[in-house]
Amino acid sequence: MPSGDAHRSLARALDILELCSLNGSGYTLTQLSQHLGIAKGSISPLLHTLRDRGYLTLDDQDHHYRIGRMAFRIGNTYLDEASALREIYRLMHDIVSVCHETCHLGSLKNGDVYYLKKVESPLYSHTVTGVGKALLADYQLPQLKALYYDGLYPLTEHTITDFRLLADQLAEIRASGFAYECEESTRGIRCIGVPLRKNGKVVAALSVAFPLERYSDAAAASARQALDEARRQIERM
Numbered sequence: 001m002p003s004g005d006a007h008r009s010l011a012r013a014l015d016i017l018e019l020c021s022l023n024g025s026g027y028t029l030t031q032l033s034q035h036l037g038i039a040k041g042s043i044s045p046l047l048h049t050l051r052d053r054g055y056l057t058l059d060d061q062d063h064h065y066r067i068g069r070m071a072f073r074i075g076n077t078y079l080d081e082a083s084a085l086r087e088i089y090r091l092m093h094d095i096v097s098v099c100h101e102t103c104h105l106g107s108l109k110n111g112d113v114y115y116l117k118k119v120e121s122p123l124y125s126h127t128v129t130g131v132g133k134a135l136l137a138d139y140q141l142p143q144l145k146a147l148y149y150d151g152l153y154p155l156t157e158h159t160i161t162d163f164r165l166l167a168d169q170l171a172e173i174r175a176s177g178f179a180y181e182c183e184e185s186t187r188g189i190r191c192i193g194v195p196l197r198k199n200g201k202v203v204a205a206l207s208v209a210f211p212l213e214r215y216s217d218a219a220a221a222s223a224r225q226a227l228d229e230a231r232r233q234i235e236r237m
Contacts, residue, residue: 009046012036012038012042012043012046013046013049013050015036016032016036016043016046016047016050016056016065017050017055017056017067017071019032019035019036020056020065020066020067021067021071024066025064025066026059026062026064026065026066026067027064027065028062028063028064028065029043029044029047029063029065032047032065047065050065050068051065051068053070054068054069054070054071055067055068055070055071056068056071084234084237087233087234087237088105088117088230088234089117089119091230091233091234092105092117092119092206092230093119094226094230095119095206095208095223095226095227095230096119096120096121096122098222098225098226099208099219099222099223099226100121100122100123101121101123101208101209101210101214101219101223102118102119102120102121102208102209103118103119103206103207103208103209104117104118104131104206104207104209105117105118105131105204105205105206106131106132106135106204106205106207107135107203107204107205108132108135108136108202111147111148113131113132113135116204123214131179131191131193131205131206131207132185133166133169133170133173133179133180133181133193134173134179134193134194134195134202134205134206134207135195135202135204135205136166136170136202137170137173137174137179137195137202138170138174138195138201138202139167139170140167140170141163141164141167144163144166144167144170145163148163152166155184155185155186156183156184156185156186156187158182158183158184159184159185160184173195177194177195177228177231178192178193178194178224178227178228179191179192179193179194179195179205179207180192180193181193183212188211188212189209189210189211189212190209190210190212190215191207191208191209191210192207192208192210192220192223192224192227193205193206193207193208193227194206194207194227194228194230194231195231196231196234196235197235198235206227206230206231206234207227208223208226208227210223
């Protein structure tokens with residue numbers, strides 16, 4: 001099928017789903033054809049496919065097509081994820097209220113850290129920090145070399161560029177549950193992070209960033225406790 005035809009068919013299928021979602025009573029084949037301006041011969045195969053895949057149901061009595069279980073399943077997945085993110089953001093604010101330092105949520109994509117959310121410290125500072133070690137917690141030496149096949153490039157004079165040293169630190173993170181860095185991503189910033197797992201796999205990470213002048217053993221202990229509690233709650237979701 002030509003690409004244009006495939007795109008048109010997909011657009012029409014989505015139009016059908018969107019229309020049916022607006023009316024719980026559903027629509028007959030004729031009504032769908034009239035509302036969408038699609039000939040019955042063109043819309044009928046789409047309806048059969050959507051019904052067979054569970055996105056629509058067809059009532060044997062009134063012959064109305066209605067939203068099916070698969071459409072509800074996808075919608076509920078979105079709601080579950082949105083609800084989880086709202087809870088994570090709330091927990092990040094709790095961390096900041098305890099530690100008074102900036103909290104970051106990040107994920108890993110092709111070896112790069114993507115920051116998903118940042119809750120600023122109430123104290124004046126502009127912090128940029130890496131949660132990379134926490135995100136890489138499960139990586140072994142061969143996986144690291146495969147991911148960063150061009151080598152590890154320094155962001156500061158403190159950045160780890162030796163694969164074996166990084167692999168050793170990741171092993172420590174797996175053992176302790178906490179990732180640490182000191183001016184490796186940004187000069188003047190120390191960071192404590194925790195990996196967040198879903199079904200045993202690291203999917204994101206939380207971190208607290210400290211300007212060096214505000215870092216202390218007591219502050220670090222408070223951050224670890226807050227991060228660990230947030231991690232436990234997030235992973236139970």
